[in-house]
Amino acid sequence: MNKILVVDDDPNILELVNIHLAQAGYSVMKASNGEEALQLAETELPDLAVVDVMMPGMDGYTLTQRLREEDLPVLLLTAKGELEDKERGFLAGSDDYVVKPFEPKELLFRIHAILRRYDKVVDAIIQAGPLKINRQSYEVSVGNKVLLLPLKEFELLSVLASRPNQVFSRDILLERVWGYDYEGDEQTLNVHIKRLRDKLEKLADEVQIATVRGVGYKLEVSS
Template identity: 50%
Template sequence: MMKQLLLVDDDANIRTLLRYFMSKEGYQLHEAKDGLDAVKLMTETPIDLAVIDVMMPRMDGLDLCEHIRQNYDIPIIMLTAKDQLLDKEQGYLRGTDDYVTKPFEPEELVFRVKALFRRYNRTSNDIIRMNRIVIDRRNIEVSDGQSILFLPMKEFELLSQLAQYPGRLFSRDELIHLVWGADYEGDERTVDVHIKRLRQRFAEYADDFTIQTVRGIGYKVEVKER
């Protein structure tokens, strides 16, 4: 899937420049001119990484960084015209992962974006994303970016197993073994019951992912292109 980047900067020239360079790298760039616009955009569009200018009207980059860190698990790069240690300290305290000082070379920002994605891919094995839906296996939580969605344990384990390998078909026997254990002696139709409940719970997120049935075999998760 194409990575979705958010650029928040009140300078239209910088937005135009980075739109060109990021599209060359295969990224989809979403743009906002200030923090409030960015907050609204993130409620409507799944974002994989944010690049944020510090000095902006209405809601500055530091406050936006803090908001993102409290509500989303994505990498953040801050842009600033200042190169003072105190300013960088404030950025890191609010939750930024990296800092780039203006003026900068667009290629450098591209390198930093790639490096952050590699770092997050290595450290976020317990995080599974299906557009708006985020599964946190370590804390046993599912969220939609706005609130926590509470699932019974077996439903959580079943969804996690399917979501970890989008597009892969699992037989009922495999899912019984992986979720209920090799010594489970019940009816394999319990998988069907749990799948039905998951579909009901996540019916409003059909634009993000679906659980598909392959008749006579089993189930798979398909994540929608956004």
């Protein structure tokens, strides 16, 4: 599971970003200033930081420079949209730039794009109850039983298993597996879910994909 560090002195923005990232399956750490962010970056080793530019004390540009010294990708949030501000952000080392107010979906696909560039999409090994997903060998196993899946089914199961028992909306699943620019319909997702269900039934009784009507799906893992 990817860890995202969110840094903003506005508690409302901080909580808004936290909610959307958590719903998308990310593990979120929150900081209200630059010093707190640097401490979390050192101890928690996040995969990416979302940083507000306008903060008292250490501003977002300075924080970005410090985080980039540790090879941590940074996406800047700012209320300013002028070219000069964007230029300053990129010169500080930011990987991307989002102007407030922003659409949550835009923030999510930009984060996803950065993580893909850094090859940190999800953990190499995902464990959900008895289910083990190896993203290096692309194997799904329970004990001695091994299942090889088509790529999209494998990616879909990986997303669901990254947060067992948490509901993922249909839009989030489509964005995480097929990309934010996917122009197909939800029937593709439904077909892949059905195929995964059929295969999981033969692999483990303790793990199943549940439909949450009107929202999406979750991977139910019984203890």
